[in-house]
Amino acid sequence: MDYFYLTTSLVKIVALLAVVLGIMNYTVYAERRISALIQDRLGPNRVGPFGLFQPIADAAKFLLKEDFTPGHVNKFYYWLAPCLAMIPAITTLAVVPFGSSLFGVPMVxxxxxxxxxxxxxxxSLGVYGIVIAGWSSNSKYPFLGGVRSSSQMISYELSLGLAVIPVFLLIGQLRLTEVVSYQIEHGWMIAPFVGDWTNLRKWLLAIPMLISFVVFTIAIFAETNRLPFDLPEAETELVGGYHTEYGSMKFGLFFLGEYVAMITGSAIIVTLFLGGWHFPGIPDGSQGWSWGLVNIFVFFSKVAVLLFVFIWVRWTLPRFRYDQLMRLGWVFFFEIALVNIFIAAIILAYFPA
Amino acid sequence: MSPVLFWFFAFVMLVFGAAVIINRNPIASALSLVVCFMGLSALFMSLDAFFIGIIQVLVYAGAVMVLFLFIIMLLDLRMEERRKINLVAVVGGAGVALAFFIQICFVVGQLSAAQKTFPPLVSPKTDDVHSVGLLLFTNYNLPFQIIGVLVLVATIGVIVLSKRELR
Incomplete structure (x- = not known):
């Protein structure tokens, strides 16, 4: 085995996990502060300057609470579910290129x-955590939440899958690093003005890419169970949804799993449509390690902007009704994504590179 | 991939494959089958068939088994857990499985290809997605289209049957 490869991979895994968990904690803080701003409140501002140490206090609270298991649950699956909700969200990050290269080591x-x-x-394995949580709780509201969630996720996975096809029609590769390097050469998918902006083909291709981007982003909203699609845990109908029977850190894992899924979703959107770690005028990591760090910073800045959009939407829009959600997924986004593939294919056939 | 990983995933597959039939709880059986699929996918990947491996997870573990689980949960199969074990059926099933296993061992033992060791792939980073797509749309285009029509007919059939008014 190649020990250099093993060591660098291990370092990358640990560092990425640390960064993502840090971002996750501060996304929760940002969510509370921004929601307060939108609702004309103050939000958490007591712990540390501007309440910046609030995530630490939250974590301590989660860990120190009594870990209570209700008597009527199915014990093994009840304990398994929170882990299953968290792990897929983190695992996905393994294939996302989060930077160019640092000391010659590719940052993926x-x-x-x-x-x-x-x-x-x-x-798609993330559904299991929620379904099992709903079922093992042996209680009405969690079960309804679990059922809703699984059907919602299966429905929106279709739009998610179809929405990215135009991108791969154009590139001809499924490798995510290739997607980024294509965008460095030809400009970002949805921003034809980056790079050579006189090219007519690029402007035409931006139309299906923009549609893809919108459909994909909305499907990610549905996949992460965020408002306006948070039907599985709609408080006004289902108390707390699938995690009604959970407390302390087991609830914490569901809660934080949602945020990790948000970060992963944003990272995928950034990689596919917004140029990954590339920013016009900034060289890549082969020009020196400081540029490598800048590339990583650019990537996470783009992710942060998308996270802000996620939070902004949550505190602005009302929730869909369940039948509206299903109709939107199956009758609207599915068809748009399908037609979009044809548009992209026609443009690619009539304007070859 | 090292043989250790092969043995590990083969062991996982066998244990959870057995768990599918041994478990009394249908939900536990379904979840064991999911783990079994994951092991199978890992074995495919050890053969450098990344595309098949990942499709195994995406289609079977991610979509088909979720639907299975969904239906099992809605049915509330408490009865299954209390049912007595039918000893004749168990012995008969084990006998058939054993006979089948012996036959497979026999056939594999006779096969000349099983005794050879093959050289590893020239480039392990072959783009298998590309090659599968190329084959599907050139050599096997007609069967591919026919399967497409078949699936469409099945879909329409399901909708017609489920929309029929019950009298």
Whole structure:
């Protein structure tokens, strides 16, 4: 075995996990502060300057609470479910290129040739955590939440899968690092003005890419169970949804799993449509390690912007009704994504590179 | 991939495959089958067939088994857990499985290809997605289209049957 490869991979895994868990904690804080701003409140501002140490206090609270297991639950599956909710969300990050290179080491943990399929496959396993949580709780509201969630996720996975096809029609590769390097050469998918902006083909291709981007982003909203699609845990109808019977850190894992899924979703959107770690005028890591760090910073800045959009939407829009959600997924987004593939194919056939 | 990983995933597959039939709880059986599929996918990947491996997870573990689980949960199969074990059926099943196993061992033992060791792939990073797609749309285009029509007919059939008014 190649020990250099093993060590660098291990370092990358640990560092990425630390960064993502840090971002996750501060996304929760940002969510509370931004929601307060939108609702004309103050939000958490007591712990540390501007309440910046609030995540630490939250974590301590989660860990120190009594870990209570209700008597009527199915014990083994009740304990299994929170883990199953958290793990797929983190695993997906393995194939996302989060930077160019640092000291010649590419900044992606696993550069596999089925990149985006891996993302979908692992993300589709996230349903199990929620379904099992709903079932093992042996209680009405969690069960309804679990059933809703599984049907919602299966429905929106279709739009998710179809929405990315135009991108791969254009590139001809499923490898996510190839997607990024294509965008460095030809400009970002949805921003034809980056790079050579006089090219007519690029402007035409931006139309299906923009549609893809919108459908994909909305499907990610549905996949992560965020408002306006948070039907599985709609408080006004289902108390707390699938995690009604959970407390302390087991609830914490569900709660934080949702945020990790948000970060992963944003990372995928950034990689596919927003140029990954590339920003016009900034060289890549082969020009020196400081540029490598800048590339990583650019990537996470883009993710942060998308996370802000996630939070902004949650505190602005009302929730859909369940039948509206299903109709939207099956009758609207599914068809748009399908037609979009044809548009992209026609443009590619009549304007060859 | 190292043989250790092969033995590990083969062991996982066998244990959870057995768990599918041994478990009394249908939900536990379904979940064991999911783990079994994951092991199978890992074995495919050890053969450098990344595409098949990942499709195994995406289609079977991610979509088909979720639907299975969904239906099992809605049915509330408490009866199954209390049912007595039918000893005749168990012995008969084990006998058939054993006979089948012996036959497979026999056939594999006779096969000349099983005794050879093959050289590893020239480039392990072959783009298998590309090659599968190329084959499907050139050599096997007609069967591919026919299967497409078949699936469409099945879908329409399901909708017609489920929309029929019951009198």
């Amino acid at each position: 943990i696993a550069d596999i040739n089925v990149g985006v399929l891996f993302v979908f496959a692992i993300a």
